[in-house]
Amino acid sequence: MTRIKICGLTREADVEAAVAAGADAIGFVFYAKSPRAVTPERARALAALLPPFVTPVGLFVNAPDAELRAALDALPNMLVQFHGDETPADCERIQRPYLRAARMAPGFDLVDFGSQFSSAQALLLDAHVDSYGGGGKVFDWSLIPPNAASHLVLSGGLNAANVGDGIARVRPWAVDVSSGVEVSKGIKSADLMHEFCRAVKRADAGLT
Numbered sequence: 001m002t003r004i005k006i007c008g009l010t011r012e013a014d015v016e017a018a019v020a021a022g023a024d025a026i027g028f029v030f031y032a033k034s035p036r037a038v039t040p041e042r043a044r045a046l047a048a049l050l051p052p053f054v055t056p057v058g059l060f061v062n063a064p065d066a067e068l069r070a071a072l073d074a075l076p077n078m079l080v081q082f083h084g085d086e087t088p089a090d091c092e093r094i095q096r097p098y099l100r101a102a103r104m105a106p107g108f109d110l111v112d113f114g115s116q117f118s119s120a121q122a123l124l125l126d127a128h129v130d131s132y133g134g135g136g137k138v139f140d141w142s143l144i145p146p147n148a149a150s151h152l153v154l155s156g157g158l159n160a161a162n163v164g165d166g167i168a169r170v171r172p173w174a175v176d177v178s179s180g181v182e183v184s185k186g187i188k189s190a191d192l193m194h195e196f197c198r199a200v201k202r203a204d205a206g207l208t
């Protein structure tokens with residue numbers, strides 16, 4: 001079963017629709033330069049809507065310690081997604097389970113990256129974009145070496161039309177989507193989230 005993370009939520013209605021669609025994890029972006037950024041207070045209010053077994057995930061890009069700490073304090077059960085240039089020591093210092101984003105491009109050594117971040121719960125594979133992420137860009141999945149990590153989260157430009165192919169080819173532990181279920185940046189579409197989750201279930205059933 002492929003787990004589903006929907007990232008970059010900013011509105012109560014979108015959180016409720018994502019849960020209804022079947023998301024296993026909901027991402028909150030704590031990166032001020034992102035159009036999807038939320039404050040710790042806002043994320044806490046949104047995360048309060050999550051039922052049991054749906055995980056809040058906090059996304060950070062090279063966050064100063066004080067910002068990181070404020071968000072971690074506001075959401076004590078949040079899984080952390082490091083999406084910038086954080087070192088293994090930066091990631092381990094917070095003493096929380098974390099995902100480490102790898103920005104995939106030709107020549108990137110994912111096996112070496114994975115061994116540096118062996119304490120990560122999973123590697124999240126995203127396309128290399130100047131803005132760090134959320135760019136809706138698909139990377140070349142053939143860049144993923146076999147056995148790159150025990151748990152991979154496939155992301156980068158996924159949508160209902162291509163996620164089945166991604167699952168069939170990469171066999172990830174989870175998929176992560178942001179722009180592919182949006183009507184505009186930070187504003188999700190309930191219909192697109194449902195279509196995306198249905199496409200994942202179809203792929204899991206071998207129907208694509």
Ligand SMILES: O=C(O)c1ccccc1N[C@@H]1O[C@H](COP(=O)(O)O)[C@@H](O)[C@H]1O
Pocket residue numbers: 007008027029031034035036059061083124126131132133134135136137155156157158176177178179180
């Ligand atoms: O969503 C953002 O604004 C963002 C900003 C900085 C780093 C990562 C960001 N989002 C993550 O990017 C990937 C791919 O998103 P998309 O589906 O291609 O739009 C995903 O993991 C988001 O969590």
